[in-house]
Amino acid sequence: MRRRGAALVAAILVVAGSAGLALLVHLLLGLLTLSIAVPASADGRRAASALAQVFAADHPRVRIRTVPVPDLAAAAQALDAGGTPLAIVRSDAAGQNSQTLVILRRDAAVFVAPGAGGVERVEGLRGRTVGLLDGRPLDEGLLDRILQHYAVPPGEVRRRRLALDRVPEAVRRREVDALFVVAPAASGLWLSLYAALRKAGADRPRTFEVDEAAAIAREDPVLETIDVPKGTFQGSLPAPGDDITTLSVSYRLAARAAMPDWLAGEVTREILTNKARLAALDPGLAGIEAPDPDDKAQALPIHTGTAAYLSGNLPSLSDQMQDAVYWLGLVASGAASLGAAGAALYRRVRPRQPPTRVMRLLEIWLAVPAADPADLDALESEADALAATTIRAGAHGRVESTEMRLVTLLVSHVREAVRRRRVPGHAG
Incomplete structure (x- = not known):
């Protein structure tokens, strides 16, 4: 029983030590792969590639793996x-489990009418056709939200999805009365859009605002307002013609709540300190900003690790690694000391068993008096062989002196017992 207990303790110590060593190796040498779900669009691929390059340069053991999904809604579902x-x-x-690490950009929601004399306000879209850029399924839901606020039934506004290169033809044929576009204010998309409108003969496209954007944002806090100054949209003619205020949506790098705070904080730090590099790799990331941890009214939660980093309460990754190494060292030292103490205690309390050679010689000595005469030679030969094995082991220092004396004594007793059995008329 004692031997089993000691073996169990030893096994536990070995497993604990191995686990600690494996964790230490993982922390110091391991490769951490972070998968990121991104829309399978050109914008999504560029953003993911830029993030992967920055992490590969600064954190060689942190790999960003892109998981393409059909669209932004699917990305939120994957999270x-x-x-x-x-x-x-x-x-x-954003889904139910999306916690913000950084804001990647903000997009303005803007209506553009092809020319003067057409639609000038959101209310005027009733019974009209609105063009939506292809490959942006979320824009239609945002359009519906705006129409509902202005008491325009979404079903009374027709939709037509267009690729950007199809806009001129659609405008010439009067297939659309206005375009609804959601894009960053500094995006080159606007230059292409206004160029397409002018190509279609719309010399002075009219840009009109969502003038009740603040009220909509109060009703639906995932939306925000944004001011677009006059001439923000680059081109030969200033657009918009006046300062406008409209709705905006934000693109965010989000994590699950289960992500450790230290990891969320490190990802946040890496992106915020490399904004310029990321913008150079992908102009769509030129608007990276930190979320406001003091904004209690925001609808989208900030990850606790990000909030801790932004407030200066999160230790750096190198500090945490040093702490981990320190504590693992303490655990390993304690395990080694405990193992040594356990081994010493076991050696002290374990029962002392006679050596196997001594026990066998004792059995031979006791068996000689009753053995058949034909077996005496075999018993004596076995005793001699055991004596020879013991002497060879003793010559190499592998036999204790006590065992050597017992073997010598028992071999002499065996020989004496065999001699007496061979005396004529002696029966044992």
């Missing part, structure tokens, strides 16, 4: 389902 620890999401379709 909610636990398929990926990170995702690029849009604020108006």
Whole structure:
């Protein structure tokens, strides 16, 4: 029983030591892969590639793996389902388990009418056709939200999805009365859009605002307002013609709540300190900003690790690694000391068993008096062989002196017993 207990203690110590060593090796030498769900669009691929390059340069053991999904809604679903620890999401379709690490950009929601004399306000869209840029399924839901606020039934506004290169033809044929575009204010998309409108003969496209944007944002906090100054949209003619205020949505790098605070804080730090590099790799990331941890009214939560980093309460990764190494060293030292103490205690309390050779010689000595005469030679030969083995082991220092004396004594007793059995007329 004692031997089993000692073996169990030893096994536990070995397992604990191995686990600690494996954890230490993982922390110091391991490769951490972070999967990020991104829309399978050119914008999504560029953003993911830029993030991967920055992390590869600064953290060689942190790998960003891109998981393409059909659209932004699917990215939020992948995050909610636990398929990926990170995702690029849009604020108006962020999902239930999306916690913000950084804001990647803000997009302005803008209506553009092809020319003068057409639609000038959101209310004027009733019974009209609105063009939506192809490949942006969330824009239609945002359009519906705006129409509902202005008491325009969404079903009374027709929709037509267009690729950007199809805009001139659609405008010439009067297939659309206005365009609804959601894009960063500094995006080159606006230059292409206004160029397409002028190509279609719309010399002075009219840009009109969502003038009740603040009220909509109060009703739906995942939306925000944004001011677009006159002439923000680059081109030969200033657009918009006046300062406008409209709705905006934000693109965010989000993580699941289960992500450790130290990891969320480190990802946040890496992105915020490399904004210029990321913008150079992907102009769509020129608007990276930190979320406001003091804004208690925001609808999208900030990850606790990000909040701790932004408030200066999160230790750096190097500090945490040093702490981990320190504590692992203490655990390993304690385990080694405990193992040594346990081994010493076991050696002290374990029962002392006679050596196997001594026990066998004792059995031979006791067996000689009753053995058949034909077996005496075999018993004596076995005793001699055991004596020879013991002497060879003793010559190499592998036999204690006590065992050597017992073997010598028992071999002499065996020989004496065999001699007496061979005396004529002696029966044992």
